[in-house]
Amino acid sequence: MSVLRVRNLSKAFGGVHAVENVSFDVGDGEFLALIGPNGAGKSTCFNMINGQLAPDRGDIQFADRSIVGLKPREIWRLGVGRTFQVAATFGSMTVAENVQMALVSHHGEIFRFARALAARHRERAFELLEQVGMAGSAPRACKELAYGDVKRVELAIALANEPRLLLMDEPTAGMAPRERNDLIALVKRLVVERRISVLFTEHSMDVVFAYADRIIVLARGMLIADGNAEAIRDNMQVQQVYLGAGRTFRPHAQAQS
Amino acid sequence: MLEVEGLKAWYGAAQVLFEPSFHVGHGEVVALMGRNGAGKSTTLKALMALIPQRSGRVRFLDEDISDLKPFQIARRGLGFVPEDRRIFSDLTVAENLDIGRQPVRHLDGRPAPSWTMEKLFTIFPNLRDMPDRRGAHMSGGEQQMLTVARTLMGNPLLVLLDEPSEGVAPVIVEQMANAIVELKKEGLSVLLSEQNIHFAELVCDRAYVLEKGQLQWHGRMADLATDVAVQRRLLSV
Amino acid sequence: MTLEALLFQALNGLAAASSLFFVGAGLSLIFGVTRIINIAHGSFYMLGLYLAATLAIKVGGGFGFWGGILAAGLVVAALGGLVEVLLLRRIYQAPELFQLLATFALLLVINDVVQYVWGPEDLLGPRAPGLRGSVEILGRNFPSYDLFLIAIGPLVLLLLHLMLARTRFGRLIRAATQDREMVGALGVNQAMLFTIVFVLGAFLAGFGGALQVAREPANLGLDLVVISDAFVVVVVGGMGSITGAFLAAVIIAEVKALCIGLGLVHFGAFAVNFSKLTLVAEFLVMAVVLIVRPFGLLGRPQAPVRNPAEIEDPIRPATLPLRAAAAALLLLLLLLPLLSKTSPYVLVLSIDVLIAILFATSLHFIMGPGGMHSFGHAAYFGLGAYGAALMVKFAAAATLLALIVAPLAGLMGALLFGWFAVRLSGVYLAMLTLAFAQIVWSILFQWEEVTGGSNGILGIWPQAPFDSRPAFYFLTLALVLAGVLLLRCFLFAPFGYAMRAGRDSPLRAEAIGIAVKRVQWIGFAIAGAFAGIAGGVFAFAKGTISPDVAWVSRSIDAMVMVLLGGIQTLTGPIVGAAVFTVLQDNVMRQTAFWRGLLGAVILLLVLVFPGGIVGALSKRAAARRKPA
Incomplete structure (x- = not known):
């Protein structure tokens, strides 16, 4: 059973093929990593799945329904949550309000003009913050948080509409090794507990090899490899275009608990 | 060659640097390590006077540069390579390099390491094939190389490199490490802000570790690489 | 032809x-x-x-x-x-x-x-x-x-x-x-x-x-005419593109020349004087270009500026001292007609101040929380004023009825122009809103049969029971108070948060299902409606209105009020409007060159208080609370 089915996806910018004929599935409850050199088409792929870009060709099916041509917010309503490479939260709001905002949107209450937002969905917001370990910071301004904590708040926001699929664009960018590990461990736990599927891009190979169920590799817009950590690590082509000699990461890191 | 004493910096009302002091010697490659938000990038930007609110004493080649403007500091021979590859994406590779161009310098009466496009292409071979390509049409790895090459066109004596390994493929990180080793061979000094200890270990002689804007550790890179306790405490490894 | x-x-x-x-x-x-x-x-x-x-x-x-x-x-x-x-x-x-x-x-x-x-x-x-x-x-x-x-x-x-x-x-x-x-x-x-x-x-x-x-x-009118035209040229051509500016200049100049050349044209029973439609024609060109190419003919999306403004603090409900101060101020305002029996001018000035407060608060609504820097808010003020005045002139409407039409007129205008404006952001939006205001002004100025042209509309006086100065003052106070409190309520409600969400991070807002453009559009329309009320009250307060009500300098006045008070605070526009109106009133009576003097004062304020008055005060208060 796959939650997301990508078929023959293609996109060109000014004659340059950014993504060419890419097909893959994300299984139910699967933690799938998408890796590849910068400019390989990962972001383009991502942006087509979340609706920010329209593909030239190909189909994307989420929960057995084509989502090509839908707007990002429509795709979100179907149950696709996402986090950004540079964590995107609402800086002028408190941590709790950030999550409440997502809940209010989830319940279709954006165009309400009377009762204050602060009084809406408080308990649920706290529950979500508790899950990511941020309940203690609920009343603080989001702009005051350390970057790692902002990432956690972003995760709570992404979970507010009870998504079936989470799209995470370089979730650990700009974080220290242990923070990376903690965040991905947290995501993995939520994935297992709530049976969410995750598609994520990442350059931190320690994290990818330790946690991903499966890894797919893009290079120059094409899918060049698909397999588990071991198969990808030993793939000559992947080593050549992406991994290199493996001197700048710990290739055999284990998940820490 | 670079001596820093009691550097302070603020973003608005928030103080982010609390008087770290450090130095970089001739031909040295020094790492400035620390977690995200520890103040690494801020330190480099403060050295370049890119942060309006700052104080402290910065001496470069025995001259006080604390009160100079960014362009004056650059003209003294301090090169800055920013994080997130801030190339001029409307300009071609050749034009980007031209913006960085500055005259050859002298150090102690002898010509200092200097660069031409041709020489840069030997270190960054993939740039050779695309002098007329616009920055916007380059891959992230190529952009990263161009940012470094552009700064080298100014024939700096010391290069401030801000997280060159962040957000790029492992294979590019390796190329970057090789490039830095080449620069060191040419006689350049480098101050490198970095989170990736494996990368720093490949290229650096010494390291300073920042935490919450304060200097917490300094010593030989080789010692930091083996000191798991310090890594855990300050770098969250 | x-x-x-x-x-x-x-x-x-x-x-x-x-x-x-x-x-x-x-x-x-x-x-x-x-x-x-x-x-x-x-x-x-x-x-x-x-x-x-x-x-x-x-x-x-x-x-x-x-x-x-x-x-x-x-x-x-x-x-x-x-x-x-x-x-x-x-x-x-x-x-x-x-x-x-x-x-x-x-x-x-x-x-x-x-x-x-x-x-x-x-x-x-x-x-x-x-x-x-x-x-x-x-x-x-x-x-x-x-x-x-x-x-x-x-x-x-x-x-x-x-x-x-x-x-x-x-x-x-x-x-x-x-x-x-x-x-x-x-x-x-x-x-x-x-x-x-x-x-x-x-x-x-x-x-x-x-x-x-x-x-x-x-x-002496050339400066504003030319800058509006130049804004249109830059928006149409695409900011940063010299060739685009040339193309746009040719297109705009051609459209103008053709309109003038066509002159009076008869379509059966209708006669349209095209030479008076130059600004409207410019607007149409711009509208078409913006729909097809939001960044202009040869423009590209703007790179984000690298020194973003400081992120504001979360909004909190009013503290007890602030509530107490507001209550005391309200009491004072209620007693004002009694206190000012000997100097009737105080009431006149107070009405001006109250109108300015509502006008500035409505602008702040979209400028602060909405992040939309409108440089043409006077358009909706003017539409409100003319809406009310025309009801009196042509329908002999009762005062309250005319005051209901005022916000509707502002709303309609803001819905129309806002639809285009929210497609842009930042300085593009600022220029577009200014150009829209110029169009409203030129319609008011040129449609003589209806608006009375440059003479405007005379004799719009409030009817009983609002025909005495104190009674009208209370009416104004009630409307302004209700308006300010409603706008404040909106800001604490999900809608206000949705506007701020769209401003803080459009990417994130869209990713949690907020239709950012629609929220901004509705916000723009709401602000237009409240500016319309302010305009309607203004018409009755003055008795006479002219196209000046929608002139650029009124838009800028409102912006100065908001910035003077501090854009990041909710009380800022109120303080700013009061200070500015009293200041302007004093300066205007001193010299014929009051605009220049006003400009000099603004320059001084910008150089001394880059965070606005309330912003400066609260920053000072914060500094006192936690000494460095």
């Missing part, structure tokens, strides 16, 4: 396009490098024209005329350099809005200086020595000088293009347009580059104005 006549008129349009292009190109260049929208650019044009006309008359002859044009451009360029070094250099780090405000203040000052030097009368230059005659084209006489103008536009375009593409200076400009900080860090003297670019931009404007010396008289 024959085909020949149409073609002839098209040639006329081309002659006007060159100057428009110069101003637009200068504006675009300056914005690209310094990120400042120089509203005083229209003043530079005006000044160029005055100088050239004066030199041509005083010095006389070919030297006076041709040398005068060049000299006018150079003098304006030098003035631009002075402005950059003395003023702008100090505010590059300030928020974008303060920079806009500063250049607007400069416009006010220059306008009064020009009035002081040249007087209020129009000044017409002589015809061009050597090009006095005309050539026969299409059976008509076409002035030779206009042919010269047609030729010089493309010539300057070519020169600018070569400079940008081929010279190191041009490369530096293009690089700085993308990332000026980085250019500085690479050893380029940024301050010098900024000054040179500003001087070049000012020269283009002054030269463009000077070239018109043989075609149009210099007058």
Whole structure:
């Protein structure tokens, strides 16, 4: 059973093929990593799945329904949550309000003009913050948080509409090794507990090899490899275009608990 | 060659640097390590006077540069390579390099390491094939190389490199490490802000570790690489 | 109209396009490098024209005329350099809005200086020595000088293009347009580059104005007319594109020329006077371009500016002391008619202050939490005022009924213009809203049968029971109080948060299902409706209204009030409106050159309080709470 089915996806910018004929599935409850050199088409792929870009060709099916041509917010309503490479939260709001905002949107209450937002969905917001370990910071301004904590708040926001699929664009960018590990461990736990599927891009190979169920590799817009950590690590082509000699990461890191 | 004493910096009302002091010697490659938000990038930007609110004493080649403007500091021979590859994406590779161009310098009466496009292409071979390509049409790895090459066109004596390994493929990180080793061979000094200890270990002689804007550790890179306790405490490894 | 006549008129349009292009190109260049929208650019044009006309008359002859044009451009360029070094250099780090405000203040000052030097009368230059005659084209006489103008536009375009593409200076400009900080860090003297670019931009404007010396008289209204046109040119052409500015200038000038050429046209029973529709036609062109290409014909999305404004604090419900202060203030306001029995002017001024408060609060609603910097909020104020006044004039409506129509008129206008405006953001939105306000103004001004043209509408007095000054004061107080509290309530409700969400991070807002544009559009419309109420009350308070109610300076007044109070606070616009209105009232009674004085005061405030009055106070309070 796959939650997301990508078929023959293609996109060109000014004659340059950014993504060419890419097909893959994300299984139910699967933690799938998408890796590849910068400019390989990962972001383009991502942006087509979340609706920010329209593909030239190909189909994307989420929960057995084509989502090509839908707007990002429509795709979100179907149950696709996402986090950004540079964590995107609402800086002028408190941590709790950030999550409440997502809940209010989830319940279709954006165009309400009377009762204050602060009084809406408080308990649920706290529950979500508790899950990511941020309940203690609920009343603080989001702009005051350390970057790692902002990432956690972003995760709570992404979970507010009870998504079936989470799209995470370089979730650990700009974080220290242990923070990376903690965040991905947290995501993995939520994935297992709530049976969410995750598609994520990442350059931190320690994290990818330790946690991903499966890894797919893009290079120059094409899918060049698909397999588990071991198969990808030993793939000559992947080593050549992406991994290199493996001197700048710990290739055999284990998940820490 | 670079001596820093009691550097302070603020973003608005928030103080982010609390008087770290450090130095970089001739031909040295020094790492400035620390977690995200520890103040690494801020330190480099403060050295370049890119942060309006700052104080402290910065001496470069025995001259006080604390009160100079960014362009004056650059003209003294301090090169800055920013994080997130801030190339001029409307300009071609050749034009980007031209913006960085500055005259050859002298150090102690002898010509200092200097660069031409041709020489840069030997270190960054993939740039050779695309002098007329616009920055916007380059891959992230190529952009990263161009940012470094552009700064080298100014024939700096010391290069401030801000997280060159962040957000790029492992294979590019390796190329970057090789490039830095080449620069060191040419006689350049480098101050490198970095989170990736494996990368720093490949290229650096010494390291300073920042935490919450304060200097917490300094010593030989080789010692930091083996000191798991310090890594855990300050770098969250 | 024959085909020949149409073609002839098209040639006329081309002659006007060159100057428009110069101003637009200068504006675009300056914005690209310094990120400042120089509203005083229209003043530079005006000044160029005055100088050239004066030199041509005083010095006389070919030297006076041709040398005068060049000299006018150079003098304006030098003035631009002075402005950059003395003023702008100090505010590059300030928020974008303060920079806009500063250049607007400069416009006010220059306008009064020009009035002081040249007087209020129009000044017409002589015809061009050597090009006095005309050539026969299409059976008509076409002035030779206009042919010269047609030729010089493309010539300057070519020169600018070569400079940008081929010279190191041009490369530096293009690089700085993308990332000026980085250019500085690479050893380029940024301050010098900024000054040179500003001087070049000012020269283009002054030269463009000077070239018109043989075609149009210099007058004091030119600065705002030209800057509105230049905004349209830049929006249509695409910010940062010199070629785009040229294309747009040609299109806009052509549309104008054709409208004038068409004149009065009969469609069966209807007669449409196209020559009065020039601004509306410009608007239509711009609307079409923006729908098809949101960043203009040759423009690209703007790179985000690298010194973002400080993120504001979360909003909190009013604290107890603030509530107590508000209650005390309300009590004072309720007792005011009793307290001011001996000086009736206090009530008159208080009504002005209250109207200003509602107007400023409605602008703050979209400007602060909404992040939409409207430079044309007076349009909705004006629509409200005229909506109410027309109800009285044509339907003899009761006061309250007219005051219900006022917000509806503001709402309708804001719905229409807002639909376009929210497609843009930042300075584009600011320019577009200003252009819209100019259109509203020109309709009010030109549709004489309905609006009374420049005379406006007279005798709109409140009926019983609001026909006494105190009664009308209470009505005003009630409406303003209700308006301010409602807007505040909206801000704490999900809608207000959704607006802030769209401002803080459009990416994230869309990713959690918020239709950012729709939220902004509704927000814009709400603000328009409340500005409409303020306008309606204004009409009854004054008894007479003229197109001035929608004039740019009223838009800017509101913006000054908001910025004066501090954009990041909810009480800011209230304090700002009160301070500004009282200040303006005092200054206006001191001198005939009150605009210039006002401009000088604004400049001073911008330089001293870059965070607004309330912002400065709360920052000081915060500093006292936790000593460094």
